[in-house]
Amino acid sequence: MNKKFNILMDMKKSQEMLMKRWSGLFFMLLLSVSVFAQNITVSGTIVDVNKEPVIGATVLVKGTTNGTITDFDGNYTLLNVPAQATLSLSYIGYRSQEIAVSGRTTISAVLEEDSKQLDEVVVVGYGVQRRSDLTGSVASVKAEDALRTMPSSNITDALQGRMAGVSIVSGSGQPGEGSTIRVRGVNSISGDSGPLVVIDGFIGGDFSALNPSDIQSVEVLKDASATAVYGSRGANGVLLVTTKKAQKGTTRVTYSGYVNMKTPSKMPTQLSVADNARLQNSYMEEVYGIPPYTVGRYFSNDEIAAFERGEGGYNYLDGTFRDVAVEQMHELSVSGSSEKTQFLVSASFNMDNGIVRNSDGKRANYRAKIDTELRSWWKVGATLWGYYSEKKGPSFGQNLNVLNRALMFPRFLSAKDEEGSYNDLSREPNPMRKVNEVKSDGYSYTSYFQAYSDFTILKGLTFRTAISLNLGNKNNQSANTKDSYQAHPSQAGYTSASVSNENSFGMLNTNTLSYIKEFNENHRINATLVYEQSYGTTYKNGITVRNLFDDDIAYNNLALAQSTETPSSDRTKTTMMSALARVNYVLFNRYMITASYRYDGSSRLAKGNQWYGFPSVGLAWDAQKEKFLNGVNWLSQAKLRVGYGVTGNQAVPAYSAYSQISQSVDSKGNISLSGTRRANPGLKWESTTQYNVGVDLGFMNNRFTASVDLYNKLSEDVILSVTLPATTGFSSELVNAATIRNRGIEVTLGADVIDNKQFRWHTDVTLTHNEGIVKRIDGIKSYMELSGNYEEKAYRYIVGEKIGTMWGYVNDGIWGTDLTNAPSGTSAGDYRYKNLNPEDGNDITPDKDQTKIGNGQPAFNWGWTNTFNYKGFDLSVFFVGFHGFDIYNNNDWLTVTDSRVSANPDWLNRWTPANQNTDIPSFQGKSSDKGISSRHVEKGDFIKVKTITLGYNFKAQWMQKATIYNLRVFASAQNPFIITKYSGLDPEVTLKNTLTPGADWGYYPNGRNYIIGLNITF
Known part of the structure; x- marks a missing residue:
């Protein structure tokens, strides 16, 4: 009985407990439904203090990843917001706000500018500085603005004309070819004169490895007070590339793409077939x-x-050019974040058919980036990026x-x-x-990896260590089959094939200690210490064979060829160590000084010359903040800058401290060795000393701005390859034997011509003048002849003359029937050249009758950007101009001097007894041409309408149901018009070569592009 009673009591207790549990679960369910039912939709508008919309501001439910961004009008709509949540509002350059929802469905806000945050957006070498604290000459461009004006698969094309002192030339329309970039002239003859590219701290980066849309901004360090922090790599200027990071908030998917229809922009005039x-x-x-x-x-x-x-x-x-060539560009990125981790993954694909038949290119890029906060004092991150490309063509x-x-x-x-x-x-x-009959193609791939770890030691004191790796491979292969040009009996007369390969690996370790501190708003210090070490190795090999077994096999099995030429291989290893100290000090927010010293050591040079120091100092005075200008309300900025610094150039081949030998094989197969380059243990760095004076002005709250810089650069110990007497046993030697001076002026103007809610017109103008002169060349002669390429026969480096000086005969028309004082063997209708030394007789000789006939270095170049905004529409019109330079038109020379009859219409005006007033020789007289002369030198000045782009941004409220945050469609015409007197195809491509600017030997011209595309964010 008691036992049964106990069992019943236990069952009753179990039922009561079960009921309590189900009641609790039911109550929680009702509560969750009630809470969910309280989620609301919040919308509103975010503006600045001037009531202008803040585009792209982040609106986030605090503590969650539920967020959105404002549209073109500053409007936003956010779903599933708890009624008692808090909204976090943020945008770069503005103070963040937190607003309690409190059940409201409409929340608008005014964001105020954060002056400190605005000042901290300028990237400098190994760190950041407030813009107001800069003492050096630094130009900055937002990549989004540049690409909006000029859509391109290569960011350098979009940067042209936007930065004074930076000359960017679209040197070829061939797929896979990039632009030529020069910062304040040419500093080296044997070495590279291109600027150093630094991508997120990775030294020696490559623009082609990045998706253009992944780039946030590009800063250019121009004067030595800014570039000296890169020491032996900074003589040619430095381009600092900052890539995009994921913004806090909801996950975003962005697609950008376009289709480009390309046509030849100009075709030469020719005679009809008849x-x-x-x-x-x-x-x-x-x-x-x-x-x-x-x-x-x-x-x-x-x-x-x-x-x-x-x-x-x-x-x-x-038959050479396509009527229409098609290019496609597609980019996709996904980004997102939690409270402590941000990630971004992107990829792009570019397929480019050139305007020349059978010239094509493909490129695929990828990038993955993650940053996370492990502790409040410890952050880590890693980035992997790279590209794979293919190209082929004649x-x-x-x-x-x-x-x-x-x-x-x-x-x-x-x-x-x-x-x-x-x-x-x-x-x-x-x-x-x-x-x-083209069998020429190649591929290349390069991968980059970078990882960092940031430690906050004390407030304002941080330490970062970063390691960067790069791995690359390039392969090129070509074949001259039986129907190829080279296999014709008048040329090489046999079939052949070549294969070359290059593998590279590099490693960079950078350790940075930074201290940033502000004392009672009157003193501000930004100090940096850096220790850096790098290692690089490259291995190259190649082989050429003759008399192919089969055209289809070609370079796919070289062992089947009948004969093999001497194979080649080369391996190099280089190392470098560096230490840097830099300090920036600001007193009373208006007196600034920046000083740095870098010490580099390189394995490229012999002992005794491996180490070199690079000092710099920059001063600035912000006069607008002085009391005596307090009442001048129309003046919003007045800053004076002066700078001095020394930079270097590693224009030294690896192992130049050792002698170089080469091998030759005679007809019997005997191998012999001979000296080619003699060792020079005294070879030193090329060094550049630069002085800079600049002023930055702003008017009417910076509605109108102006910057002017004057500079003088002296590059000393420039390395030349000099010819040695045969008695030395060597053919050449590298020596420090030249000095080059570059000096010039840079002007940047900006204006918001019209700025209201309905319509905005902003314009920017850049103007660059640079004069590069050869000041010294050691040796018996006061000049250096350039050799190795056909067009280089027309150029000399002459002491006291500008770089790019053309050298040849002075054309004096055509000889008529009066042959008085004519050279021996002259006939009527022959070319006539000026006799510069008549006292030596009538004959024309190269050593006595050649002189300067032109110069290919532009006197100045400019860019002019106009941007118009009306409601959702945006229109950009961009011009560039290059002036004061000559072009040697080799195509003209070939078509009026060669023995065959070309379709050049100039022949209709040739010399005949009935047509003696002409500068075109007779058919017999064309063989009297002596080569390089002023007859084929033309003015190269040109103005290009570089791009006209029209876009439309759809309103966010039209796309909410499709969860589209941003949608822009655009159309663009590139290179639609050109104003020039040059008779050739494209004067711009003639400027791509550093040593021989203005030479046109028939380079691949830029086409006229018609683009349609869109940008969309989900």
């Missing part, structure tokens, strides 16, 4: 007399009539390239005969062999 045939007949009559002829080609009236009807002949320019080198051969070849000769074989001349293969 007129070219008539010209050939005139040639035969004037050179060989009355028909019949035993040589050459003479056309009947019926054949010319057939040409008139479009039967026969060929347009070799049309040669556009100095000589025998596609373009000049198409211009030289007669149009009356069809590309192929009835059997499908190419029609060739006896001494000239058909140029379509160069276009259609």
Whole structure:
């Protein structure tokens, strides 16, 4: 009985406990439903103190990842917001706010500028500084603004003309080719004159390794007081690239893409096929007399009539260029964050068909970045990025390239005969062999990895250690098959194939100790100590074979070829160690000083010269903050800057402290060794000393701004390769034998011409003047001849003259029937050259009658950007101009001096007894050409409308249901117009070569681009 009672009591207790549990669960469910039911939708507008919308501000539910961003009008809408939550509002350059929701569905706010935060956005070497604290010459561009104006798969194209002192030239329209960048002129002859690129602290980065949309900003350090922190790498200027990070808030997916329809921007004027045939007949009559002829080609009236009807002949320019080429660019990124971790992953793909047939390129980029806060005093992060690229196409080198051969070849000769074989001349293969029989391609890939760890030791005192790795491979392969240009009997006469490969690895370790402290608002200090070490190795190899077994196999199995030329290989290892100290001190917010000293050691030089110090100092005075200017309300900025510094250039090949030998093989297979480059243990760094004076002005609350810089750079101990006497056993030696001076002026102007809620017009103008002069060349001669490439025969480095000086004969027209004082062997219709030394006789000789005939270095260049905004529309119009330089038109020289009859219409104005007032020689006289002369020098000045871009930003409220935060569509025309007197295709591409600016040997021209695209964020 008691036992049964106990069992019943236990069952009752269990039921009561079960009921309590179910009641509790039911209550919690009701509570959660009640809480969920209290979630609301909040919307509003975020503006600044001037009532202007703040675009892209983050609105976040505090403590969660639920957030959104404001649209073009500053509006936002945020779903599922707890009624009692707190909203966090933030935007770069503004003070963050937190606002309690308290059940409200409409919350608007005014964000105030944070002056300190605004000042901290300028990136300098190994750290950041307030913009107001800068003492050096630093230019800054937001990548988003540049790409909005000029959509491009290469960020350097979009940066052109935006920074004074930075010359960017689109040197080729060939897929995969980048722009040429120079900061304040050319400082080296043997070494590279391009600036150092630093990507998020990674020294020696590559723009092509980044998705353009991943770039946040580009800062350019121009004067030595700013670049000296990079020591032996800073002589050519420094480009600091800052990439984007994930913003706090909701996960975002962004796509950017465009399609580009490209066409040739200009085509040379040529004779029709019929007129070219008539010209050939005139040639035969004037050179060989009355028909019949035993040589050459003479056309009947019926054949010319057939040409008139479009039967026969060929347009070799049309065969070279595509009517329309298509480029595609696609970029996708995903970013997000929690309270302590941010991540960003992006990828892009670019497929680019060139305007020249069979020239194509592909590139894929990737990037993954993560940053996290492990402790309040400890942050770590890592980034992996890189690219893979392929490209192929015909040669556009100095000589025998596609373009000049198409211009030289007669149009009356069809590309192929009835059997499908190419029609060739006896001494000239058909140029379509160069276009259609191309077996030339290559690929490259490079990966970069960077990891860092930040420690906050004390308030204001931080330590960062970072390690960076890079791994790369390049492969190029080409084949001259039986139908190729080079295999023709008039050229090499045999088939061949080549393969080359290059592997590289690099490592960089940077350790930075920084101290930033402000004392009672009157004293501010920013001090940095850096210890850095790097290691790099490169291995190259290559081989060429002759007489291929099969055209289809070509370079895929070189062992099947009949003969092998001498293979080549090369391995280099270099190391470098550096220490840096820098301090920036600000007194009373208006007196600034920055001083630094870097000490570099490099394995490239011999003992005794491996180490070198690079000091710098910069001073600045912000006069606008002085009491005597307090009442000048229209003046918002007045800052004077002066700077001095020494930088270096590692223009030294590895192992230059050792002698170099080469191998040769005779006809019997015997191998011999000979000296090529003699060791020079006294070889030193190239060093550049620079002085800079600048002023920054702002008016009407910086509605109008102006910056002017004057600089003087002296590059000493410039390295040259000098020829040695045969008695030394060596052919050359590297010596410190030259001095180059660059000096100039830079002007930057900006204005908000119209600025109201409905319409905004902002304009920027940059103007750059640089004069690079050779001040010293050691040796017997006061000049240095350039050799190695065809166009370099026209150039000399002459003491006291500008870099890019052209050297040759002075054309004096055409000899007429009066041959008084003519050189021996002269006939009427021959080229006439000025006799600069008549006392030595009438003959024209290169050592006595050649002189300066032009200069390819522009006197100044400029850029002008105009941006218009009206409601959701934006319009950008961008101009660039280069002035005060000459171009040596090699294409013109080839088409009016070669023995064949080209389709150049200038031949219609040739010298004849009835047409003696001309500068075109007779058919017989064209062989009297002596080569480089002023006859083919033209003015290269040009103004380009670089881009016209129209975009529209859709309003956020139209896209809320699709969860689209931002949508912009755009159309752009690039290179639509050019103003120039130059007769060639593209004067801009002639400026890409540092040592020979202004030489046009038929380089790949830039096309005219028509782009449509969109940017969308989810």
